[in-house]
Amino acid sequence: MKPHGYIQVTVIFEQEKDRRWTAECRELGTATFGNSLHEVREFIEEAIELQLNSLERNGQIKRFFKENGITIINEPPPKNVQIDAPINSHIFVQPFIHSMPLAYAGAC
Numbered sequence: 001m002k003p004h005g006y007i008q009v010t011v012i013f014e015q016e017k018d019r020r021w022t023a024e025c026r027e028l029g030t031a032t033f034g035n036s037l038h039e040v041r042e043f044i045e046e047a048i049e050l051q052l053n054s055l056e057r058n059g060q061i062k063r064f065f066k067e068n069g070i071t072i073i074n075e076p077p078p079k080n081v082q083i084d085a086p087i088n089s090h091i092f093v094q095p096f097i098h099s100m101p102l103a104y105a106g107a108c
Contacts, residue, residue, distance in 0.1 A: 005072035005074055006072065006075070007070055009070070011023055013041075015037075020035055021034050021036065022040065023044035025047075027068055027069075028048060030044065030048055030051050032044050
């Protein structure tokens with residue numbers, strides 16, 4: 001099995017007035033929406049995966065990570081990461097951890 005590293009990005013979830021949910025990954029600029037929180041979580045995870053795969057396929061992942069301050073770490077971050085954000089019942093922030101091949105770490 002190939003060694004892997006991890007990236008941690010921030011996903012912001014917001015419930016709109018029409019009760020739909022939006023999700024945005026600030027570091028990647030990826031966003032989506034869904035009819036429920038569960039649905040939008042699935043959609044944003046898929047969108048992040050697709051964007052990372054596209055960057056890799058086009059040979060742009062090292063450049064993109066470097067330009068956007070995304071670093072690859074050897075161990076997964078702790079699950080109890082604390083994020084300071086305004087308290088609002090319709091908006092919350094969640095760290096998203098994704099495994100990555102360590103080969104990308106050199107330029108990050």
